Amino acid sequence: MTVTPASPDQIRRPPAQEPGTVTEPSAPAASLRVRQRLRTREDLIRAAIEVIAANGLGAATVDRITGRAGTSRATLYAHFPGGRADLLAEAYQTLGRDLVDAASILAARQGTWIDRLCAYPSAMLELAAKHELGLFYNVSGPQLVGIKRRGSGSQQTLDAIIAELRHAQEAGDVSSRLDIEAIAALLVGAIREAGIDTSRDPSTAPRRLAAFRQLLEALSHQ
Structure with missing residues:
Protein backbone atom coordinates (compact mmCIF):
# COMPACT_ATOMS: atom_id res chain seq x y z
CA MET A 1 0.00 0.00 0.00
CA THR A 2 1.36 3.41 -0.95
CA VAL A 3 1.15 6.10 1.72
CA THR A 4 0.99 9.66 0.46
CA PRO A 5 2.83 12.00 2.79
CA ALA A 6 0.80 14.93 4.12
CA SER A 7 1.47 18.26 2.54
CA PRO A 8 2.81 21.08 4.73
CA ASP A 9 -0.65 22.73 4.67
CA GLN A 10 -2.26 19.56 6.05
CA ILE A 11 0.00 19.32 9.08
CA ARG A 12 -1.67 20.84 12.18
CA ARG A 13 0.62 23.19 13.99
CA PRO A 14 -0.01 25.13 17.22
CA PRO A 15 -1.10 28.72 16.60
CA ALA A 16 1.71 31.17 16.16
CA GLN A 17 2.54 33.14 19.29
CA GLU A 18 2.85 36.89 19.13
CA PRO A 19 6.43 38.09 19.58
CA GLY A 20 7.18 38.99 23.18
CA THR A 21 4.29 37.03 24.69
CA VAL A 22 4.85 34.52 27.45
CA THR A 23 2.82 31.36 27.76
CA GLU A 24 1.46 31.01 31.31
CA PRO A 25 1.70 27.48 32.67
CA SER A 26 -1.67 25.98 33.53
CA ALA A 27 -2.42 25.74 37.26
CA PRO A 28 -1.85 22.19 38.50
CA ALA A 29 -4.91 20.37 39.76
CA ALA A 30 -5.07 19.89 43.51
CA SER A 31 -3.43 16.66 44.46
CA LEU A 32 -5.44 13.83 45.93
CA ARG A 33 -3.66 14.38 49.26
CA VAL A 34 -4.69 18.05 49.33
CA ARG A 35 -8.29 17.24 48.42
CA GLN A 36 -8.46 14.60 51.14
CA ARG A 37 -7.04 17.02 53.67
CA LEU A 38 -9.62 19.67 52.78
CA ARG A 39 -12.39 17.07 52.92
CA THR A 40 -11.28 15.90 56.38
CA ARG A 41 -11.18 19.49 57.63
CA GLU A 42 -14.68 20.14 56.29
CA ASP A 43 -15.94 16.89 57.84
CA LEU A 44 -14.66 17.99 61.25
CA ILE A 45 -16.30 21.42 60.94
CA ARG A 46 -19.63 19.93 59.88
CA ALA A 47 -19.43 17.32 62.63
CA ALA A 48 -18.97 20.09 65.21
CA ILE A 49 -22.01 21.92 63.85
CA GLU A 50 -24.09 18.73 63.89
CA VAL A 51 -23.13 17.92 67.49
CA ILE A 52 -24.04 21.44 68.61
CA ALA A 53 -27.34 21.31 66.73
CA ALA A 54 -28.26 17.99 68.30
CA ASN A 55 -27.04 18.40 71.87
CA GLY A 56 -25.81 21.95 72.43
CA LEU A 57 -22.43 23.57 72.76
CA GLY A 58 -21.62 21.80 76.02
CA ALA A 59 -21.81 18.45 74.25
CA ALA A 60 -19.34 19.51 71.56
CA THR A 61 -16.34 17.72 73.04
CA VAL A 62 -13.34 16.60 71.01
CA ASP A 63 -14.34 12.96 71.44
CA ARG A 64 -17.92 13.50 70.28
CA ILE A 65 -16.86 15.56 67.29
CA THR A 66 -14.18 13.13 66.13
CA GLY A 67 -16.55 10.23 66.68
CA ARG A 68 -19.17 11.86 64.48
CA ALA A 69 -16.57 12.75 61.84
CA GLY A 70 -15.12 9.22 61.93
CA THR A 71 -11.62 10.41 62.64
CA SER A 72 -9.16 10.63 65.54
CA ARG A 73 -8.11 13.22 68.08
CA ALA A 74 -4.69 13.37 66.45
CA THR A 75 -6.30 14.22 63.12
CA LEU A 76 -8.37 16.98 64.70
CA TYR A 77 -5.29 18.56 66.26
CA ALA A 78 -3.40 18.22 62.98
CA HIS A 79 -6.05 20.40 61.32
CA PHE A 80 -6.80 22.63 64.31
CA PRO A 81 -3.66 23.02 66.48
CA GLY A 82 -5.67 24.96 69.04
CA GLY A 83 -8.00 22.00 69.41
CA ARG A 84 -11.66 22.49 70.25
CA ALA A 85 -11.41 26.30 70.45
CA ASP A 86 -9.96 26.60 66.93
CA LEU A 87 -12.52 24.17 65.53
CA LEU A 88 -15.47 25.98 67.12
CA ALA A 89 -14.19 29.31 65.81
CA GLU A 90 -14.17 27.86 62.29
CA ALA A 91 -17.62 26.31 62.84
CA TYR A 92 -18.90 29.76 63.83
CA GLN A 93 -17.51 31.36 60.66
CA THR A 94 -18.88 28.51 58.54
CA LEU A 95 -22.37 29.05 59.96
CA GLY A 96 -22.04 32.71 59.04
CA ARG A 97 -21.16 31.87 55.45
CA ASP A 98 -24.01 29.36 55.27
CA LEU A 99 -26.37 32.03 56.57
CA SER A 140 -22.31 31.85 73.05
CA GLY A 141 -20.29 31.65 69.84
CA PRO A 142 -19.07 35.27 69.63
CA GLN A 143 -18.02 35.19 73.29
CA LEU A 144 -16.43 31.76 73.04
CA VAL A 145 -14.29 32.43 70.00
CA GLY A 146 -13.38 35.92 71.18
CA ILE A 147 -14.58 37.78 68.11
CA LYS A 148 -13.78 41.49 68.51
CA ARG A 149 -14.98 42.49 65.07
CA ARG A 150 -17.79 41.47 62.74
CA GLY A 151 -17.84 37.84 61.75
CA SER A 152 -17.83 36.92 58.07
CA GLY A 153 -21.62 36.55 58.03
CA SER A 154 -22.26 39.97 59.56
CA GLN A 155 -19.76 41.69 57.27
CA GLN A 156 -21.20 40.12 54.12
CA THR A 157 -24.72 40.98 55.28
CA LEU A 158 -23.65 44.58 55.87
CA ASP A 159 -22.11 44.78 52.39
CA ALA A 160 -25.25 43.35 50.78
CA ILE A 161 -27.55 45.75 52.63
CA ILE A 162 -25.40 48.75 51.70
CA ALA A 163 -25.47 47.73 48.03
CA GLU A 164 -29.24 47.19 48.05
CA LEU A 165 -29.95 50.50 49.78
CA ARG A 166 -27.70 52.34 47.35
CA HIS A 167 -29.58 50.85 44.42
CA ALA A 168 -32.87 51.88 46.03
CA GLN A 169 -31.48 55.37 46.55
CA GLU A 170 -30.35 55.62 42.93
CA ALA A 171 -33.80 54.48 41.81
CA GLY A 172 -35.45 57.16 43.93
CA ASP A 173 -37.09 54.63 46.26
CA VAL A 174 -35.42 56.13 49.33
CA SER A 175 -34.25 59.66 50.05
CA SER A 176 -30.86 60.82 48.83
CA ARG A 177 -30.38 62.43 52.25
CA LEU A 178 -30.10 59.10 54.03
CA ASP A 179 -26.75 57.96 55.46
CA ILE A 180 -26.74 54.53 53.81
CA GLU A 181 -23.69 53.10 55.59
CA ALA A 182 -24.92 54.08 59.07
CA ILE A 183 -28.45 52.84 58.43
CA ALA A 184 -27.12 49.54 57.06
CA ALA A 185 -25.03 49.03 60.21
CA LEU A 186 -28.11 49.63 62.37
CA LEU A 187 -30.11 47.15 60.28
CA VAL A 188 -27.42 44.49 60.74
CA GLY A 189 -27.64 45.13 64.48
CA ALA A 190 -31.41 44.73 64.32
CA ILE A 191 -31.00 41.40 62.54
CA ARG A 192 -28.54 40.21 65.18
CA GLU A 193 -30.88 41.25 68.02
CA ALA A 194 -33.79 39.50 66.32
CA GLY A 195 -31.63 36.39 66.08
CA ILE A 196 -30.79 36.55 69.80
CA ASP A 197 -34.45 36.95 70.75
CA THR A 198 -35.55 34.11 68.48
CA SER A 199 -32.80 31.80 69.75
CA ARG A 200 -34.21 32.23 73.23
CA ASP A 201 -37.88 32.29 72.24
CA PRO A 202 -38.80 31.19 68.69
CA SER A 203 -42.31 32.62 69.06
CA THR A 204 -40.86 36.14 68.72
CA ALA A 205 -39.72 35.56 65.12
CA PRO A 206 -42.87 36.73 63.27
CA ARG A 207 -43.00 40.01 65.21
CA ARG A 208 -39.31 40.68 64.65
CA LEU A 209 -39.57 40.08 60.92
CA ALA A 210 -42.68 42.27 60.66
CA ALA A 211 -40.91 45.06 62.57
CA PHE A 212 -37.89 44.84 60.25
CA ARG A 213 -40.17 45.26 57.24
CA GLN A 214 -41.80 48.26 58.91
CA LEU A 215 -38.37 49.86 59.31
CA LEU A 216 -37.68 49.45 55.61
CA GLU A 217 -41.10 50.76 54.65
CA ALA A 218 -40.46 53.84 56.82
CA LEU A 219 -37.24 54.44 54.90
CA SER A 220 -39.15 54.37 51.62
CA HIS A 221 -41.40 57.21 52.87
CA GLN A 222 -38.56 59.61 53.62
Whole structure:
Protein backbone atom coordinates (compact mmCIF):
# COMPACT_ATOMS: atom_id res chain seq x y z
CA MET A 1 0.00 0.00 0.00
CA THR A 2 1.36 3.41 -0.95
CA VAL A 3 1.15 6.10 1.72
CA THR A 4 0.99 9.66 0.46
CA PRO A 5 2.83 12.00 2.79
CA ALA A 6 0.80 14.93 4.12
CA SER A 7 1.47 18.26 2.54
CA PRO A 8 2.81 21.08 4.73
CA ASP A 9 -0.65 22.73 4.67
CA GLN A 10 -2.26 19.56 6.05
CA ILE A 11 0.00 19.32 9.08
CA ARG A 12 -1.67 20.84 12.18
CA ARG A 13 0.62 23.19 13.99
CA PRO A 14 -0.01 25.13 17.22
CA PRO A 15 -1.10 28.72 16.60
CA ALA A 16 1.71 31.17 16.16
CA GLN A 17 2.54 33.14 19.29
CA GLU A 18 2.85 36.89 19.13
CA PRO A 19 6.43 38.09 19.58
CA GLY A 20 7.18 38.99 23.18
CA THR A 21 4.29 37.03 24.69
CA VAL A 22 4.85 34.52 27.45
CA THR A 23 2.82 31.36 27.76
CA GLU A 24 1.46 31.01 31.31
CA PRO A 25 1.70 27.48 32.67
CA SER A 26 -1.67 25.98 33.53
CA ALA A 27 -2.42 25.74 37.26
CA PRO A 28 -1.85 22.19 38.50
CA ALA A 29 -4.91 20.37 39.76
CA ALA A 30 -5.07 19.89 43.51
CA SER A 31 -3.43 16.66 44.46
CA LEU A 32 -5.44 13.83 45.93
CA ARG A 33 -3.66 14.38 49.26
CA VAL A 34 -4.69 18.05 49.33
CA ARG A 35 -8.29 17.24 48.42
CA GLN A 36 -8.46 14.60 51.14
CA ARG A 37 -7.04 17.02 53.67
CA LEU A 38 -9.62 19.67 52.78
CA ARG A 39 -12.39 17.07 52.92
CA THR A 40 -11.28 15.90 56.38
CA ARG A 41 -11.18 19.49 57.63
CA GLU A 42 -14.68 20.14 56.29
CA ASP A 43 -15.94 16.89 57.84
CA LEU A 44 -14.66 17.99 61.25
CA ILE A 45 -16.30 21.42 60.94
CA ARG A 46 -19.63 19.93 59.88
CA ALA A 47 -19.43 17.32 62.63
CA ALA A 48 -18.97 20.09 65.21
CA ILE A 49 -22.01 21.92 63.85
CA GLU A 50 -24.09 18.73 63.89
CA VAL A 51 -23.13 17.92 67.49
CA ILE A 52 -24.04 21.44 68.61
CA ALA A 53 -27.34 21.31 66.73
CA ALA A 54 -28.26 17.99 68.30
CA ASN A 55 -27.04 18.40 71.87
CA GLY A 56 -25.81 21.95 72.43
CA LEU A 57 -22.43 23.57 72.76
CA GLY A 58 -21.62 21.80 76.02
CA ALA A 59 -21.81 18.45 74.25
CA ALA A 60 -19.34 19.51 71.56
CA THR A 61 -16.34 17.72 73.04
CA VAL A 62 -13.34 16.60 71.01
CA ASP A 63 -14.34 12.96 71.44
CA ARG A 64 -17.92 13.50 70.28
CA ILE A 65 -16.86 15.56 67.29
CA THR A 66 -14.18 13.13 66.13
CA GLY A 67 -16.55 10.23 66.68
CA ARG A 68 -19.17 11.86 64.48
CA ALA A 69 -16.57 12.75 61.84
CA GLY A 70 -15.12 9.22 61.93
CA THR A 71 -11.62 10.41 62.64
CA SER A 72 -9.16 10.63 65.54
CA ARG A 73 -8.11 13.22 68.08
CA ALA A 74 -4.69 13.37 66.45
CA THR A 75 -6.30 14.22 63.12
CA LEU A 76 -8.37 16.98 64.70
CA TYR A 77 -5.29 18.56 66.26
CA ALA A 78 -3.40 18.22 62.98
CA HIS A 79 -6.05 20.40 61.32
CA PHE A 80 -6.80 22.63 64.31
CA PRO A 81 -3.66 23.02 66.48
CA GLY A 82 -5.67 24.96 69.04
CA GLY A 83 -8.00 22.00 69.41
CA ARG A 84 -11.66 22.49 70.25
CA ALA A 85 -11.41 26.30 70.45
CA ASP A 86 -9.96 26.60 66.93
CA LEU A 87 -12.52 24.17 65.53
CA LEU A 88 -15.47 25.98 67.12
CA ALA A 89 -14.19 29.31 65.81
CA GLU A 90 -14.17 27.86 62.29
CA ALA A 91 -17.62 26.31 62.84
CA TYR A 92 -18.90 29.76 63.83
CA GLN A 93 -17.51 31.36 60.66
CA THR A 94 -18.88 28.51 58.54
CA LEU A 95 -22.37 29.05 59.96
CA GLY A 96 -22.04 32.71 59.04
CA ARG A 97 -21.16 31.87 55.45
CA ASP A 98 -24.01 29.36 55.27
CA LEU A 99 -26.37 32.03 56.57
CA VAL A 100 -25.35 34.56 53.94
CA ASP A 101 -25.59 31.95 51.17
CA ALA A 102 -29.15 31.07 52.24
CA ALA A 103 -30.12 34.75 52.45
CA SER A 104 -28.59 35.53 49.04
CA ILE A 105 -30.51 32.70 47.37
CA LEU A 106 -33.74 33.86 48.98
CA ALA A 107 -33.08 37.51 48.08
CA ALA A 108 -32.46 36.65 44.42
CA ARG A 109 -36.02 35.34 44.16
CA GLN A 110 -37.60 38.59 45.36
CA GLY A 111 -38.95 41.40 43.22
CA THR A 112 -38.56 44.50 45.40
CA TRP A 113 -35.69 45.96 47.40
CA ILE A 114 -37.68 45.64 50.61
CA ASP A 115 -38.36 41.95 50.00
CA ARG A 116 -34.72 41.36 49.08
CA LEU A 117 -33.52 42.98 52.32
CA CYS A 118 -36.10 41.05 54.35
CA ALA A 119 -34.43 37.86 53.09
CA TYR A 120 -31.54 38.52 55.49
CA PRO A 121 -33.52 38.54 58.75
CA SER A 122 -35.64 35.67 57.38
CA ALA A 123 -32.53 33.52 56.98
CA MET A 124 -31.25 34.57 60.39
CA LEU A 125 -34.54 33.72 62.09
CA GLU A 126 -34.64 30.34 60.38
CA LEU A 127 -31.20 29.58 61.81
CA ALA A 128 -32.09 31.01 65.21
CA ALA A 129 -35.21 28.84 65.42
CA LYS A 130 -32.85 25.82 65.52
CA HIS A 131 -32.47 26.45 69.23
CA GLU A 132 -28.97 25.16 69.96
CA LEU A 133 -27.44 26.44 66.73
CA GLY A 134 -29.19 29.77 67.21
CA LEU A 135 -27.74 30.15 70.70
CA PHE A 136 -24.29 29.16 69.45
CA TYR A 137 -24.30 31.60 66.54
CA ASN A 138 -25.96 34.53 68.29
CA VAL A 139 -25.07 34.22 71.97
CA SER A 140 -22.31 31.85 73.05
CA GLY A 141 -20.29 31.65 69.84
CA PRO A 142 -19.07 35.27 69.63
CA GLN A 143 -18.02 35.19 73.29
CA LEU A 144 -16.43 31.76 73.04
CA VAL A 145 -14.29 32.43 70.00
CA GLY A 146 -13.38 35.92 71.18
CA ILE A 147 -14.58 37.78 68.11
CA LYS A 148 -13.78 41.49 68.51
CA ARG A 149 -14.98 42.49 65.07
CA ARG A 150 -17.79 41.47 62.74
CA GLY A 151 -17.84 37.84 61.75
CA SER A 152 -17.83 36.92 58.07
CA GLY A 153 -21.62 36.55 58.03
CA SER A 154 -22.26 39.97 59.56
CA GLN A 155 -19.76 41.69 57.27
CA GLN A 156 -21.20 40.12 54.12
CA THR A 157 -24.72 40.98 55.28
CA LEU A 158 -23.65 44.58 55.87
CA ASP A 159 -22.11 44.78 52.39
CA ALA A 160 -25.25 43.35 50.78
CA ILE A 161 -27.55 45.75 52.63
CA ILE A 162 -25.40 48.75 51.70
CA ALA A 163 -25.47 47.73 48.03
CA GLU A 164 -29.24 47.19 48.05
CA LEU A 165 -29.95 50.50 49.78
CA ARG A 166 -27.70 52.34 47.35
CA HIS A 167 -29.58 50.85 44.42
CA ALA A 168 -32.87 51.88 46.03
CA GLN A 169 -31.48 55.37 46.55
CA GLU A 170 -30.35 55.62 42.93
CA ALA A 171 -33.80 54.48 41.81
CA GLY A 172 -35.45 57.16 43.93
CA ASP A 173 -37.09 54.63 46.26
CA VAL A 174 -35.42 56.13 49.33
CA SER A 175 -34.25 59.66 50.05
CA SER A 176 -30.86 60.82 48.83
CA ARG A 177 -30.38 62.43 52.25
CA LEU A 178 -30.10 59.10 54.03
CA ASP A 179 -26.75 57.96 55.46
CA ILE A 180 -26.74 54.53 53.81
CA GLU A 181 -23.69 53.10 55.59
CA ALA A 182 -24.92 54.08 59.07
CA ILE A 183 -28.45 52.84 58.43
CA ALA A 184 -27.12 49.54 57.06
CA ALA A 185 -25.03 49.03 60.21
CA LEU A 186 -28.11 49.63 62.37
CA LEU A 187 -30.11 47.15 60.28
CA VAL A 188 -27.42 44.49 60.74
CA GLY A 189 -27.64 45.13 64.48
CA ALA A 190 -31.41 44.73 64.32
CA ILE A 191 -31.00 41.40 62.54
CA ARG A 192 -28.54 40.21 65.18
CA GLU A 193 -30.88 41.25 68.02
CA ALA A 194 -33.79 39.50 66.32
CA GLY A 195 -31.63 36.39 66.08
CA ILE A 196 -30.79 36.55 69.80
CA ASP A 197 -34.45 36.95 70.75
CA THR A 198 -35.55 34.11 68.48
CA SER A 199 -32.80 31.80 69.75
CA ARG A 200 -34.21 32.23 73.23
CA ASP A 201 -37.88 32.29 72.24
CA PRO A 202 -38.80 31.19 68.69
CA SER A 203 -42.31 32.62 69.06
CA THR A 204 -40.86 36.14 68.72
CA ALA A 205 -39.72 35.56 65.12
CA PRO A 206 -42.87 36.73 63.27
CA ARG A 207 -43.00 40.01 65.21
CA ARG A 208 -39.31 40.68 64.65
CA LEU A 209 -39.57 40.08 60.92
CA ALA A 210 -42.68 42.27 60.66
CA ALA A 211 -40.91 45.06 62.57
CA PHE A 212 -37.89 44.84 60.25
CA ARG A 213 -40.17 45.26 57.24
CA GLN A 214 -41.80 48.26 58.91
CA LEU A 215 -38.37 49.86 59.31
CA LEU A 216 -37.68 49.45 55.61
CA GLU A 217 -41.10 50.76 54.65
CA ALA A 218 -40.46 53.84 56.82
CA LEU A 219 -37.24 54.44 54.90
CA SER A 220 -39.15 54.37 51.62
CA HIS A 221 -41.40 57.21 52.87
CA GLN A 222 -38.56 59.61 53.62
